[in-house]
Amino acid sequence: MSEGLVVIPTYNEIENIETIIRAVFSLATAFDVLIVDDNSPDGTAQKVMELQEEFPGRLFIEVRQEKSGLGTAYVHGFKWAILRKYDYIFEMDADFSHNPNDLEKLFAAATTNADLAIGSRYSTGVNVVNWPLSRVLLSYFASVYVKFITGMQIHDATAGFICYRRKVLESINLDNIKFVGYAFQIEMKYRAYVGGFNIVEVPIIFTDRTRGESKMSNAIIKEAIFGVISLRIKRMLNLL
């Protein structure tokens, strides 16, 4: 067993799944991989099961019965990782927006001084490739908004490319995490921040997906806008 586990949530990622898994396993550092698939109709899970024969003891899959959002997929993966005592637990998308080669940069940060290492698009300017301007602006201003409401000094508050030390995840009551989209990413960072953990941003370049479909929706944006306010209120009431 490796000390690091890369958790990848998937919904209809048949066009990316095999290449992303192979990319992780071709890194110099040996990480294990857990796919959390929500019963994708396109057969993503079946593909993973086929690949498990090639990577026994390194590639794992959890299949949930229905599409229930990225947040709870990660919570499922985190609980799985904590039970198995992985020391470093990563979040990464399946769509190559996050370059698997950067896993090693996040790992280096987490094994030196970071309790939570964030693959950050905005710590050195705006490092986003191929996103329409509207998407860049939305994401960038989401981070400014989060900073304003929460006071948390993070450049990329909605980032989903992360390495956590296990103790950070163990300190968070994962059953209380209910958000499904960007609000989930913000809440995880905010809880780590409130918990006094050392958060480090590692600059990365984020590239828009070229294969498969986006699951972005207005509901996810709304959840983030109101979610940040509700986090701030919970904090004021000492509930967080």
Ligand SMILES: Nc1nc2c(ncn2[C@@H]2O[C@H](COP(=O)(O)OP(=O)(O)OP(=O)(O)O)[C@@H](O)[C@H]2O)c(=O)[nH]1
């Ligand atoms: N298990 C699970 N995975 C999901 C769900 N929604 C999204 N994902 C996965 O989460 C990752 C991020 O989703 P994306 O659709 O790329 O969302 P995004 O990155 O915000 O948007 P785009 O990059 O514009 O597509 C991908 O690996 C998706 O397959 C879900 O409901 N359940």
Ligand SMILES: [Mg+2]
């Ligand atoms: Mg994506």
